[in-house]
Amino acid sequence: LAIIWIVSVHGMLKLYYGLNEEGKTVDQAESMDPCDINGPHFDPEVYLNKLRRECSLGELMDQETCMVKQIRSLDSDMQTLVYENYNKFISATDTIRKMKNDFKKMEDEMDCLSTNMASITDFSARISGTLQDQHAQITKLSGVHTLLRKLQFLFELPARLNKCLELQAYAQAVSSHRRARCVLQQYSHMPSFRGIQDDCHAIMDKLAQELRQKFRDGGSSAKDLSECVELLLQLDEPAEELCDKFLSHAQSRLEADLLGLEAETDILEFIDRGCNEFVSSLCLVIASYQELFVNRPQEGELASKNIPQMAIGKLHAFVDALATRYFSLVERRIQEEKSVGDNSLLVRALDRFHRRLQAVAKLLPGSAVPSQGTEIVVRAARERIKQYLAALQSFYLNSLTDVRQALAAPRLGGSSAGELLSTLSASILNQIKSVLASVHLFTAKDITFSNKPYFKGEFCSHGVRESLVVNFIKFVCQSSRQFCESAGDRGGSTPPALLLLLSRLCLDYETSTITYILTLTDEQFLVQHHSPVTAVTALCGEAREAAQKLLNHYVKVQGLIISQMLRKSVETRDWVNTIEPRNVRAVMKRVVEDTTSIDVQVGLLYEEGVRKAHSSDSSKRTFSVYSSSRQQTRYAPSYTPSAPMDTNLLSNIHKLFSERVEIFSPVEFNKVSVLTGIIKISLKTFLECVRLRTFGRYGLQQIQVDCHYLQMYLWRFVSDENLVHFLLDEIVGSTAHRCLDPAPMEQSVIEVICERG
Known part of the structure; x- marks a missing residue:
């Protein structure tokens, strides 16, 4: 029963909505299955038998x-449809009832209107019949009346023109004369009309003379000049001559505006005044000129002379000449803007300048003025880049001066090298960011010239x-490398600490800052590397080269400073007649x-570095007078002159089999390498100075004491303590070779003197 009810309801709904078998579309394939509950051939008995046969009890439930x-769903839908259609039926019934009342009223009004139209038609027919005979006469009289009015206007024209001339109503006089000129020309063979024509010509000649005088005097405004030119053109004055006079007068006015610009000092006020006065006046002149001479319809002889082409050529030459003078003033004023503190003022001025010139492009297509203005903006931007570069360079040099003063100041309460480096690096980076932000104003979206290809x-x-x-x-x-090139052998006036600081600065630039x-620059300016640009690796390599050169020079300068002390201490002493050593020399x-x-100074800026393993008795290292053995042996208590072999020979044999010491080798970027380089230079200088002197017994012993004292401390600073031992052995051995009485001091005595010192 439920199936039968669903089918019947489904059929009723299809019948209600008019969905019969013929209303199906081609895409709706007709189902022939008797078990298809939505198909037209559905059989309930077959469907039930199929369910009972194929489904279990649970599936049937x-x-x-x-x-x-x-x-339930179909029942609810039917109720909804009934309610909706019932409301529509009620609404339709009310609408039909209302329409019946409205149509009744309209029928009455239409009947009344039809009656009135019939009455009007009858009355019009009677009037036409009455006036049929007088219509031709009335038409004739109307034509005569019109002719008399025209004749009256012609006869009164001279008096009217004189009156306009007295009141200076020149436009009205020209208009009245143009209206009557053709008629007077047509009937000039008649004496009366010829007399009127002659009187009018005399009056108009006088009027033209007054207009020419007014135009020559300059008038009161550009609008008055345009009116004068317009009236003179209507009076058939030569257009070419008027073009020249109009442009000449406009030039004098615009030149006065240009002279007024030279008094302005502020760049923004200068541009505003130039745009509001000169450019605006120029645009007004162009518009008036084109309206008067270029876009004016030409008739008769003027059309055959091709006046617009001639006028356009004169206008372009006029605009180009004045624009050139204006642009020269603008460029000179921009060049005077040397301050780079606030770039927004210059950018705003250039934006207004460029924006106002676009009006010239619209008024005078093909003019070179807008492109010349854009070139001025481009040149100003390039010049601004140069100024900012100079400002950055000046800031960097001033910062270096501050660093030098800080390094030269007393250390008490002063800044360390690390703090100075951080301050210098941060200030330079902040200055670069500030400059980039100022330059970025040229590419802001609200700037008109920022969309230009450049x-x-x-x-x-x-x-x-x-x-x-x-x-x-x-x-x-x-500039950092120049401290090495111009410093000279002794470092000149450049503090060695500054060389070290700059070396670390360049190294930091190589590792990260560049x-x-x-x-930052590429992201901020959306730089696309379509054309060759300097690679980051090339700049980093240049910075590393500068850092290496500065560090090498720092080592050289510090080594030479210590070497100078050692050299003077050796050269100024009489080593032959010296007294027995009791202390380490100062x-x-x-x-x-x-x-x-x-x-300490280097440790503030560079890492420690790698050292070789030190021996346990580095501070107790002893030296042999003879360089035949590098083992740790104590000096012999007494010198034996009859040595079996020449000590010089033994020393040279040892050098053949020992590793060569490179004194001025490149320095690595760490503290140990720097100190090693300085100590190598110092001890090498000490050795060479010793080789140039002659020593007595006590001179040799003093060198022994000094070298032992140096060995006690210097081995801590170098990467390989054997290097210090080797050079100090060379110094003591060389001293012994140049000693007149080589009697070494006991090692225990040397140690006591050094420990006491």
């Missing part, structure tokens, strides 16, 4: 539950990246103190 839900491409890549950032980085590296700055203590100070 589920099927029943599903059908109950469908029945500011989208070349300005960003070659202007900002190459000419500004890359050139500044190169300047930092080059990459950061260029990445210069040796100074050498150790300076080396310790250098160690």
